[in-house]
Amino acid sequence: MAFSAIFRKPKNELEKGGRKSAKNVESDVEMTQSCPVCKAANALGTLLENLYVCKCGYCFRVTARQRIAYLTDKDSFQELYTDIVSVDPIEFPEYQEKLEKAREGSLEPEAVLCGIAKINDVDCALFAMDPNFMMGSMGAAVGEKITRLFEYATEKSLPVIGCTVSGGARMQEGIISLMQMAKTSGAVKRHSDAGNFYITLLTDPTTGGVTASFAMQGDILIAEPGAIVGFAGARVVEQTVRKKLPPGFQKAEVMLEHGFLDMIVERKEQKETITTLLKMHSKELGKHKAKTRRVWRQATRS
Amino acid sequence: MTTAYEQVVATRSQERLTGLDFINGLFTDFIELHGDRRFADDPAIVGGLAYLGDIPITVIATEKGRDTKSRIKRNFGTPNPEGYRKALRLMKQAEKFNRPIICIIDTSGAFCGIGAEERGQGQAVAENLYEMMTMRTPILSILVGEGGSGGALALAIADEVWILENAVYSVISPEGCANILWRDPDRAKEAAEHLKLTAKDVSKLGIVDKVVKEHEEEPDIMLDSLVTDISMWYEKISKLNNDELIEKRYERFRKIGDYM
Numbered sequence: 001m002a003f004s005a006i007f008r009k010p011k012n013e014l015e016k017g018g019r020k021s022a023k024n025v026e027s028d029v030e031m032t033q034s035c036p037v038c039k040a041a042n043a044l045g046t047l048l049e050n051l052y053v054c055k056c057g058y059c060f061r062v063t064a065r066q067r068i069a070y071l072t073d074k075d076s077f078q079e080l081y082t083d084i085v086s087v088d089p090i091e092f093p094e095y096q097e098k099l100e101k102a103r104e105g106s107l108e109p110e111a112v113l114c115g116i117a118k119i120n121d122v123d124c125a126l127f128a129m130d131p132n133f134m135m136g137s138m139g140a141a142v143g144e145k146i147t148r149l150f151e152y153a154t155e156k157s158l159p160v161i162g163c164t165v166s167g168g169a170r171m172q173e174g175i176i177s178l179m180q181m182a183k184t185s186g187a188v189k190r191h192s193d194a195g196n197f198y199i200t201l202l203t204d205p206t207t208g209g210v211t212a213s214f215a216m217q218g219d220i221l222i223a224e225p226g227a228i229v230g231f232a233g234a235r236v237v238e239q240t241v242r243k244k245l246p247p248g249f250q251k252a253e254v255m256l257e258h259g260f261l262d263m264i265v266e267r268k269e270q271k272e273t274i275t276t277l278l279k280m281h282s283k284e285l286g287k288h289k290a291k292t293r294r295v296w297r298q299a300t301r302s
Numbered sequence: 303m304t305t306a307y308e309q310v311v312a313t314r315s316q317e318r319l320t321g322l323d324f325i326n327g328l329f330t331d332f333i334e335l336h337g338d339r340r341f342a343d344d345p346a347i348v349g350g351l352a353y354l355g356d357i358p359i360t361v362i363a364t365e366k367g368r369d370t371k372s373r374i375k376r377n378f379g380t381p382n383p384e385g386y387r388k389a390l391r392l393m394k395q396a397e398k399f400n401r402p403i404i405c406i407i408d409t410s411g412a413f414c415g416i417g418a419e420e421r422g423q424g425q426a427v428a429e430n431l432y433e434m435m436t437m438r439t440p441i442l443s444i445l446v447g448e449g450g451s452g453g454a455l456a457l458a459i460a461d462e463v464w465i466l467e468n469a470v471y472s473v474i475s476p477e478g479c480a481n482i483l484w485r486d487p488d489r490a491k492e493a494a495e496h497l498k499l500t501a502k503d504v505s506k507l508g509i510v511d512k513v514v515k516e517h518e519e520e521p522d523i524m525l526d527s528l529v530t531d532i533s534m535w536y537e538k539i540s541k542l543n544n545d546e547l548i549e550k551r552y553e554r555f556r557k558i559g560d561y562m
Contacts, residue, residue, distance in 0.1 A: 083562075084561050084562070085561060085562050086561060086562070087560050087561055087562050089507075089559075089560040090496070090497070090498045090507070091496075092496050092497075093496060139559075139561075140558075140559030140560055140561045141559075141561040141562075143559055144559055144561050147556065169451075169452075169473050169474075171473050171474045171479050171482070171483075171497070173473075174472070174473055174496075174497045174498045174499065174507075175471055175472060175473055175497075175498065175499065175503075175504050175507060175509050176507065176509075176558060176559055176560065177473050178451060178452070178455055178472075178473040179455075179509060179555060179558040179559065180558075180559060181431060181452060181455060182431055182435070182455060182458075182459055182555040182558075183555045183556055183558060183559065185428065185431035185432045185435055185459075186431075186435040186551075186552045186555055186556065187556075188432065189432050189433075189435045189436050190436075190552070193436065207424075208424075208452075209451075209452055209473075211424030211425075211428070212412075212423075212424040212425075212427035212428050212431075212452040212456075213427075213428050213431055214428075215424070215428070216422075216424055216425045216428035216429070217428055217429075217432050229424075230419050230423075230424065231412065231414075231418070231419060231423040231424035231427070231452070232412075232414035232418075232419065232423070236414045236478075237414045237415060237416060237419060240413075240414040240415060241414075241415050241416055243416065245416065246416065249416070249419070250419055254420075258420050258421070258422070259422075260422045260425055
């Protein structure tokens with residue numbers, strides 16, 4: 001499958017992987033994308049082929065649709081609950097305007113996409129959050145969509161793949177956004193108690209109320225290299241403890257060392273890894289055959 | 303009339319009853335149980351066994367401390383992951399022995415520290431939400447002061463949630479909100495107003511089941527009537543079987559949230 005076909009040109013700074021300082025914006029901005037880590041100029045064509053990963057391994061942020069496109073089989077994604085969108089429940093100042101801007105900037109009605117799809121022919125339910133929609137923050141609409149997806153997956157005995165990227169609860173919805181953590185957790189628990197499988201793919205950044213609810217409740221937690229996975233924002237922690245933060249603070253690699261992740265998987269490997277895990281959790285025993293067993297004696301002797 | 307922000311500030315007053323005051327004021331024969339059996343004992347969360355009338359219960363409370371020394375010891379009532387894990391351990395014990403669980407909440411939130419992050423603050427909160435949702439024993443949570451975000455919610459997945467009339471419950475502190483939205487913590491007053499965080503507001507939004515009158519001059523009146531109310535609550539809820547109980551708990555949270 002040609003990945004270039006599924007990636008479109010980034011529409012804004014976030015999608016391109018963070019803000020660049022003004023001096024980096026040159027006339028050839030259309031052609032290359034500079035990496036915020038190694039500073040290399042990536043030709044856009046190469047980036048598309050590499051699923052938006054720089055040669056140095058830095059993973060640029062991708063939209064929910066881009067995420068779903070590279071994880072699932074072509075044209076297999078059927079979106080659900082597209083009609084559920086945010087309202088302004090506590091009449092918070094400027095929230096309506098922010099929602100409109102987010103919809104324009106992300107071309108999505110809400111900060112999460114939900115649906116069913118096939119991953120290498122295995123059926124699953126799947127959600128992906130969108131960093132361009134108010135940094136994937138969770139209000140009542142996001143909470144409702146994710147809850148419905150888990151309820152649907154419970155009813156149909158489907159595994160769930162959840163791709164998270166979020167600043168946490170959406171404070172413009174006040175206490176109602178906090179309650180979405182409870183609501184989604186309840187749905188995840190029911191899905192799990194019914195014996196269903198849930199993988200979370202944590203991408204940069206996954207923080208706050210999303211980390212403190214469904215992001216951490218997967219049976220298996222996979223993170224993307226370099227992703228920030230934490231509860232409090234790093235700046236808040238720094239201000240609270242008035243100490244310099246240790247190197248790699250909240251980075252996936254450090255979180256793995258501390259025992260909070262199962263694995264870190266590069267973007268181009270994610271579909272295969274998820275496929276293997278899905279097959280191992282298939283409810284129809286014998287449906288998926290293991291690959292040829294490695295003959296270890298020969299392998300170690302040669 | 304007090305403003306929302308004045309109410310927030312008042313919840314932080316050293317004059318207010320703390321978690322331990324409620325434990326000792328509401329229940330008898332309190333026996334404190336320590337530690338999460340994994341890392342440490344968190345002094346910001348106090349838990350143990352006690353009697354409500356003649357019913358043994360499990361009680362879990364955040365504790366802020368009162369003077370500077372005790373406030374430092376209690377980390378100003380902001381729990382670390384081990385606090386939430388201790389709470390969960392005690393709740394699972396309560397489930398095993400069919401004891402009701404009563405949580406007393408007064409915290410500005412889960413602690414934002416280096417160690418807290420390294421030991422999985424988010425995971426600890428997430429696990430409590432997840433496990434409490436299907437805990438097969440009645441749970442009552444009472445917000446008695448500051449109800450700060452996920453750190454408060456981690457003890458508030460309950461069959462009923464009550465709030466004292468001068469307490470608050472919020473997704474973020476007004477200072478934090480003002481800082482993020484307007485990069486100006488001085489606009490906290492404005493943020494407090496907009497966040498709809500007072501007892502009255504969260505009651506109107508259907509987040510809590512009961513607003514408890516405080517009788518500030520005479521806290522004993524409040525404590526006495528709370529004992530009666532808690533006993534009545536337990537009498538009513540203990541009639542449900544466990545399947546009905548957790549179904550109702552799920553529905554309680556399931557219906558929260560306006561969308562189009």
